[in-house]
Amino acid sequence: MSELLFECYKIPSVCYGVDSLFSFHHNNPEGSSGLVVDLGYHATHVLPVIEGRVDPSRSRRINVGGAHIINYLHRLLQLKYPAHFNSITLSRAESLVHEQCFLAVDYQAELQQWSDSEHYESHVRRIQLPYTMPVVNPGLTIEQQKERRKELARRLTEINARKREERLAEDEEQLNQLLAAQDLLDEGEEEEFQNVLESYELSNVGDLQKMISSIQARIERTRQKIVAANTADDPIVEESKVKQIKQGLRPKEQEEFESWIEGLKQKRQELLDRRNARRQRRQDMAKRRTAAAQERMRIISQLARKEKRDDNFGMRDEDWDVYKVINKECGDSDSDEEQKLLELEEVLRRHDPEFEGSALGRASSSADTAETYQLHVGIERIRTPEILFQPSMVQIVMNKPVGSPKAGLAETIEIKFDMSCSQVGSPEAGLAETIEFVLKGYSVDVQSLLVSNIFLTGGCASMPGLVPRLEKELREMRPFESQFHLTLAADPVLDAWHGAQELIASMSLSRCFVTRAEYEEKGGEFFKEHSASNHYFPSPVPLVQAEIVPAPACVEEVEIDVF
Template sequence: MSEEVILLKDLKLVPDKYYNYTQALKNSKTPIVIDNGSFTCKAGWATSKTPNLTFKNILARPRKERGKKDGETLIGNDIPNIEAVRFQLKSQFDRNVITQFNVQEQIFDYTFSHLGIDSNGSINHPILMTEPVANPNYSRLLMSELLFECYHVPGICYGIDGLFSYKHNIGKKTGLVINCGHHTTHIIPVIKGTPDLLNTRRIDVGGYHITYYLHKLLQLKYPAHYNAITPSRAEELLYEHGFLAVHYTDMLKKWSDADYYDRNVKRIQLPYSMTVVLTPDQQRDKRREMAKKLVEMNARKRDEKLAEDEEQLQQLLLIQEMIDDGEPIEEVREVLKSHGLKNEKDLRKLISDLQTRIDRAKSKIAASLNASNVEEHVTEEPKLRLFKNKIQLPKEDTISKTWLKDIYKRRQDIIDKKAVRKQRRQDMAKRGTAASLERMRLISQLARKDKRDDDFGSRDEDWDVYKVINKEGGDTDSDEEQEKITELEEIIRFYDPTFVSSNTNEEQNPKEAHQLHFGIERMRCAEVLFQPSMIGCSQGGITDTVEFILKKYNAETANALAENLFLTGGPTKLPGFKERVYRELREMRPLETNINVKLSNSPLLDSWYGAKEFANSGDFHKYLLTPEMYAEHGGDYFIENYCSNMYCPLPEAIQEPEGLSEQNQEI
């Protein structure tokens, strides 16, 4: 096994900076490009080389504490530790479709404020924004309504992120886009620069499912570290050490080999805190201090209770004096009633009980003061008397190093016997070992004996033979041996304070106990993209879906698509993704088919780069949806472009005939 131990980075997010809103930007009407992904949001000016902002598309709204003002809402990179607010996280997405527009509005506020826009009541820049394939009209309607009526933008253009990335890397050639997102994977055929959305297919598996699957695999493998294995750490392990197997079944066979496992497994170190081991003197002082605090706490409670009882007794004695002095009966009854008493008899009984309780409490206080100076050795002595019943202890003045050494030896002998039996059990589980052969020899000898004069078990030596042939190796006396070890260790610890008993490996080496062996999980988690059934999804994998789409075209078009397979999206960064797609399609397609697989130059950012190029093109403004068009055609309307969805208008509402409504009311 590789001795290298990998430390988790546990990177903390760095807050985004606020940019200056220059006069040139104010006057130029520069478009704002927003790649609104369900995992990360990339936003920036169309004139920027890279996105000005890249942050996780989430917000955290801390719970309101009683008596305090509402906590500040944190968005994206302003959340320093996502795991600390994991259960307060909110997203505007339901899978890959936006449904929570109150959250989206806060994301827009965060984006525009960090871009430095300080115009009052409006954003005077056109917006180019990505949306999912086949985005529902209602979702687009609400998005247009938000941008036009809340931010008063001059124009909106929508497009598909995977197609922007394809255009940036490939251009307008015929090809097949495999766009792996956070929640879904889309496979989009592009015919001569135009997306064929009718033959596009979606797989409901993405980067989120890979991370989730890995997270659960590691938690099941290491239940002792259930809380330490977080989704953020699973995500880090996936993209730092995960990969896709080119031949999954062949790799499974390799990982079953112990030598291959040792050479390729990654040892991941989880954070841990060293346990401070106290010396016997420190332990004794700690116990004494805790006992002292407990005595003080009990004494304080007794004093408080005694003071309450004495105060109540004084009040009752005053009432008794009123009765003895002949105060008016009505006034006495009112006073008795206020103390929950019915008559003078109840008063005298309560006074007697209180006096008894006070006397008893004062006696306990006096006794505790006399016992406060008792030394610790008084409590240690009974422990030794308990051992005298089983282990012969010498007198205090005759204890020598030889006697203590003998106690050490007796303890070690028992430990060695247990180790021998454990090894014997392991050997018996294997065929051909000396232990298993000896067991078979003894069994055959016993079987040959004459049953009429069978006296096996009458001698003490027979028990040793039984333990040899017993598969459990004589585990029946292990409890007694463990009890003897415990007693011997207590005696040694009493006479030798420096003694440290043999504990578990976790206590001896906490560093190794907090390590994860990241082996077969490295490739198993990402396999869900090609075998969704591993997580219970009934859909086909990526290459199965690609083959399904190619069969919808004639041979010439299918070959043209296979010659230009394009991979984009975060999960495609995993090593082996490109090779896996090529290998499986090579097996599926005819021998003469030329297959070429290209990976995006920047799988995470190329969709933003492609959208930026489109925003800077001369055709951009003719694809803008203006407020006038929005008011005339309705909220779901948009202008199609070569990277967008198809516009499918909502059907008009069916008008109910005039007479029919009256008939319905009568019914």
């Protein structure tokens, strides 16, 4: 770091310190003793400070911090809502940790409370995810539907009239050909007449006369249908029906207007309930083990057990009643009810300004769509921060062993969060066990001195419920009726900066700053100690190797006898 700052950025001097110790000295008088618990973003440190100086030999680090809480919540929500995998981002998980999560004083008792449905409904947080409102095609009004029906009826009439005319022309052409064949017989040309009979697959003159008579009768019927279609007055009949329906939806003079509106609303609700019940019954009929399907199969089995010589089912009125029981949901009453529902809603929208319902019950579609894009953050509110006290709940691949004294207090560590790792949980101890381990390394008097001022700092120290949870854990681990005191930093996030500012203002720069000349003389690992710094241990001087003098090579004389 010093090489980067001096060589690249050309700074004149630099001072190194531990952020949690800066925060401790900012909130406590000089020379104070206490146990600093630094809950940082990547790790948690427990630092014993005795008379203003940190004891690095008994300091410990837990490789769990705010980043792991955020990643844990992020992963839990993605597993819980796989359909919104891309919408559940780390930034959204971080905001949920800051706004919704808290530490439970008694985790197991809190879990039991969350198992109650009433407690869940009153404490769950519903987070609305962004979504695009689907474009709903509004239904046609009554007037538009009438115009559409008229247009369809007109088109159908034109198609039928065109088909009748085409059929009439074909029959007239065939009749002319048959009459021409009959004239051939009258003229005595029997050979050509026989060829015509063979082409029409006729055997004699009688068959020809029958065919001519049938075609003439068909032509007459077609002409009558054309005349009847041209003189029909269907639109008038339809208008009269609509007028009768509309008159039934108007309030009578002796009835009050409000009671009339309530009656229309009740009729509309009955139609909606009837339609929903019919749809639910259809769904139940598709399932094998529902009561509706079993009742249908029971009636069919009773019919199958009856001994009948002839298949005359349907000849009696009782058979039709049985058919209606079996096939309740296959009628064509849906279109009629929907038509009545549209008419009722049209009248309600015209006379009741407070009515906001839409045709065919589409008003709740937007609400249903919004609910499908909601995150229900319930037990995750206490489960994610619990990894500070139970790291075994989450999987962490660590670079250093548990509580390694070789790791520096300000050393940057790399922690990889891997949910697919074969390792189950983290083998590290939680925050309460680590504090107890650190305290056991001192005598009883020093323990009492440290627990009298347990100082909490770092970003995660602002987590709601941390102080009551630590008080409960310390009360369980400390001797009976022993005294301890927990103190939370005034600003757990910015007090480290305030403490560094006060330190620089109170000390001379030469006592805590490393100048460029000292860097060039003593190297990049050198730094000056002060009340908020690590202990400086210079690198050992490499051993000077003795000069090795090469020994003279030995020459050996060998005598060889040649025969």
